[in-house]
Every structure is written in structure tokens, then in C-alpha cells.
Amino acid sequence: MPSKRSAGARFGPSDSPGARRLEVWLQPRTIELLDTLAQQWGVARGKVIDQLLTGCSASPAQPPRAERHALKQDRLDRSEFYDRDAARLQARRWEICRKDASDLPGVTAKQINIFKIEQKMNRDQPLSDAGKQALLDLIEHHRRQVQEEAALLAEHIQRMKQRATPDRLRAIDGAVESAPQMTTRDAAARFLLTALATVGLNGQDRIDERIWSELEDLIPYAKVFDFTSGGSPEDNVIRRCLFWGVALRLATLEGDPPQDTAECLAWCGFAVHQSEQARNTAQWWSELTDRMAGRPGSEADRRLLGLPAEGNLTVQTIKAAYKLTARKAHPDLGGTAEQMTQIIQAKDRLIQALEQ
Structure with a gap:
């Protein structure tokens, strides 16, 4: 029994027991024609064959490609609408923050916006009197904290400079002369890097040429020491890192630097620092091997x-x-x-x- 046709002259499925699958072999030119029409109409080959069998040689009134384009354009329009709406909301909130800032001398709209976000306040409403007072108290507390930290840092630097006399610096320079035979460049660099924060040189994670000039500006007398000659470049870097690492710790050290290298490194805490670094490295490696082994x-x-x-x-x-x-x-x-x-x-x- 042949396949049934609907009123629109389209083929439908057959429910006949004798129905069987029909395979059609097409000439290469026919396939090229189907591909051309499929590209023009924006449909697959099967749709083109269906259109040709129903006697319609023209493209569909609204091919799927056109429908997809319309849907895509609709989504773009809606997203643009939402973006505009979000921009209006953000502008309104910033206007509220600017108005609040005009009532609070020395306070910026950015500070108010951050305060509202951190305190989970309604950003669409102006700050209440209690909220304004809480913000002022927070800013004042932060200001006092910064001043206290700056005062402690200045006191620490002042004590370090008082302790960094020419005689002590010469003693440190002489003590670290043999240090390259006792340690490595990485250990010496870490020893210096951990001391930089104590004098306000934060954010340093590696040794570069800029750090030497900053340190010499901190202790001008140290400029007389030359760490670019008298040994290999590797050894000179070790001596230089240890020299400055000890000098920056003078504020927390008592007495004068020992002349013996080993005693000086123990006096300044380098030996403890080096063993702690080695222990941390060994622990990290042990934990890594444990994780890899499933332990x-x-x-x-x-x-x-x-x-x-x-x-x-x-x-x-x-x-x-x-x-x-x-x-x-x-x-x-x-x-x-x-x-x-x-x-x-x-x-x-x-x-x-x-x-x-």
C-alpha cells in the first residue's frame, strides 16, 4: 500500500503491514541541486525534497533561517532593554550615594556604595542617620588604625637606623663574607624578602635591582659597601641578601653582630629561618607524595x-x-x-x- 497523502499533498506514514523502506539513489548533479536549494532556503535536503514533491518550487514563506534570525534579533533587543534597565538602576543608586556624600564631608560616593554592599543595606534608599553615623565611626576607626600602624612603622624604622651604625654594618659585612659556603641563594633571598615588610617595603616577592636602591635610601651609609665584585655573581647576591636581611632586623636584635659567620647567622635568626623553610618544604613534599599515593x-x-x-x-x-x-x-x-x-x-x- 502506498504512503498516505494529507490534504496538503504531503506524504504521511503508512500503517500497512506490507510497507517497506524506500531507498532512492540520486545523480551527483541532483545532489548538487539539492544542496544549492538547501543553502538558498536555509533548510536541510529532506525539506527541499518535501517541498519539491508537494509541487512548491519556491522557498517557504518563512524559512527556518529567517525564523532563527528573528528570534536572535528579539533576544538582542530584549538583552539591550535589560542592559538599559540595569544601567538606569545603577545610575539611580550612584545618584543616591552622591547625595549622601554631599551630606557627609570627607566621604566619597564610592565609600558609601561599598559600605552599603558590605553591610547588606538597601542600595535604593538613602542612608539613615544611624547608617551615616555608623559609616563615620567606621572611617574614623580605620583612620586611627592606619595612623597607629604608621606610627609603629616609623618607630621601628627609627630604632633600626639608630642600631645600623657604621661599625655594626661593617661587622655584618665581614661576617657574611663566608656565608656563600654555608647557604644557598634562594635561602638568602627568602631571608631578605621576609624582612622587607617590617620597614614598609611591601609587595615584594622576588629580588630585583630596584630593591637595592630603595634599601640604600633607607640606610644611606650602606651605599659604601660594594657587593658587585670580589666573587662570583651568585656569591655576591648571597652576601648582599644576607647583609640587608640582618640590617633590617637590627631593630629587634640585641648587642653587636658576632664576627664569626656561623655565630652571626645564628644571632640574627637566619639559622632558624633556614631550618623552618627546609621543614616547610619537606612537609609540603611529604604531603604531596601522600596525596599522590592516596594517603x-x-x-x-x-x-x-x-x-x-x-x-x-x-x-x-x-x-x-x-x-x-x-x-x-x-x-x-x-x-x-x-x-x-x-x-x-x-x-x-x-x-x-x-x-x-
């Missing part, structure tokens, strides 16, 4: 015992945390045997790491 690291062990994620630990601290955690994890007290095993292993690993 818990110290961070996970600390979390199991309720210990802080950072900071030094003692055996007594670990054991005390273990006892508190065991009270909840013990099977007789509502926990499970698996939980108890995990915290026992965590305790053993943390204590073992301290003893290494």
Missing part, C-alpha cells in the same frame, strides 16, 4: 583531630586533641571502629612527623 597528609590528620590547619604542634597538643576526638569516635560512645582507626593513625602520623 592522608598532615592537613587531613589535623582536621581529623580538630587541630588548626597551620602552626606548630607538640606531642602533648596532639595527644590532648586525640583524647577529645576519641570520646566521640569510640564505638562504645556512638562512633564506629573505622572512625577510631582513622584518628589513631592520624595521631601516630603527626607524632612521627614531629620526631623526624
Whole structure:
């Protein structure tokens, strides 16, 4: 039985038991014609064949491509409308902030906008009297805090300059002469970088040429020391970093620098700093290998015992945390045997790491 046709002369599915699939082999030129029409009409080959079989040689009244274009344009129009609406809302809120700022001398509209966002206030309403007072109190508190920090920094720098006498600087220069045989460039650089913040030179994460001029402006007498000759460039950088690392710490050090290199490095805290860096590196590598092997690291062990994620630990601290955690994890007290095993292993690993 042939396929049924609808009133619009289109083929429909056949429900005859003898219906079978029909395959048609087309000439290459026919396929090229179908592709040309499909491209012109914006439809697939099947739609073109359907249009040709129904006797319609013209393109559809509204091909899918035109429909898609219309929908896309509609979305663009609506998004532009929403953008305009959002811009109006933002402009209105900034106008409210500017009006509030006009009533508060020394306060900017940006500060008010940030204050409203942080305090989760209604940004479409002006600040109340209580809100204005809270903002002024916050600004005043921040101002006093900045002044106190600046005063402490100035006091620290003043004490450092008083301690950085020519004799002490010469002693430091002589003590670090043999330092390249005792340490590496990376360790010396880290020692200097950690001291920069104590004198207001924040934001430094590597050693560059600019830092030397800034340090020499801080302690002008240090310009007489030459760290560009007398050894290899690598050794000179080590000496220079250690010299300035010690000089910047003079405000917190007592007495005069020892002449012996090892004693001087111990006096200024470099030996402790270097061992701490080595311990942190070893701990990071150990945790990495543990994670790669699927074993818990110290961070996970600390979390199991309720210990802080950072900071030094003692055996007594670990054991005390273990006892508190065991009270909840013990099977007789509502926990499970698996939980108890995990915290026992965590305790053993943390204590073992301290003893290494």
C-alpha cells in the first residue's frame, strides 16, 4: 500500500503491514541541486525534497533561517532593554550615594556604595542617620588604625637606623663574607624578602635591582659597601641578601653582630629561618607524595583531630586533641571502629612527623 497523502499533498506514514523502506539513489548533479536549494532556503535536503514533491518550487514563506534570525534579533533587543534597565538602576543608586556624600564631608560616593554592599543595606534608599553615623565611626576607626600602624612603622624604622651604625654594618659585612659556603641563594633571598615588610617595603616577592636602591635610601651609609665584585655573581647576591636581611632586623636584635659567620647567622635568626623553610618544604613534599599515593597528609590528620590547619604542634597538643576526638569516635560512645582507626593513625602520623 502506498504512503498516505494529507490534504496538503504531503506524504504521511503508512500503517500497512506490507510497507517497506524506500531507498532512492540520486545523480551527483541532483545532489548538487539539492544542496544549492538547501543553502538558498536555509533548510536541510529532506525539506527541499518535501517541498519539491508537494509541487512548491519556491522557498517557504518563512524559512527556518529567517525564523532563527528573528528570534536572535528579539533576544538582542530584549538583552539591550535589560542592559538599559540595569544601567538606569545603577545610575539611580550612584545618584543616591552622591547625595549622601554631599551630606557627609570627607566621604566619597564610592565609600558609601561599598559600605552599603558590605553591610547588606538597601542600595535604593538613602542612608539613615544611624547608617551615616555608623559609616563615620567606621572611617574614623580605620583612620586611627592606619595612623597607629604608621606610627609603629616609623618607630621601628627609627630604632633600626639608630642600631645600623657604621661599625655594626661593617661587622655584618665581614661576617657574611663566608656565608656563600654555608647557604644557598634562594635561602638568602627568602631571608631578605621576609624582612622587607617590617620597614614598609611591601609587595615584594622576588629580588630585583630596584630593591637595592630603595634599601640604600633607607640606610644611606650602606651605599659604601660594594657587593658587585670580589666573587662570583651568585656569591655576591648571597652576601648582599644576607647583609640587608640582618640590617633590617637590627631593630629587634640585641648587642653587636658576632664576627664569626656561623655565630652571626645564628644571632640574627637566619639559622632558624633556614631550618623552618627546609621543614616547610619537606612537609609540603611529604604531603604531596601522600596525596599522590592516596594517603592522608598532615592537613587531613589535623582536621581529623580538630587541630588548626597551620602552626606548630607538640606531642602533648596532639595527644590532648586525640583524647577529645576519641570520646566521640569510640564505638562504645556512638562512633564506629573505622572512625577510631582513622584518628589513631592520624595521631601516630603527626607524632612521627614531629620526631623526624
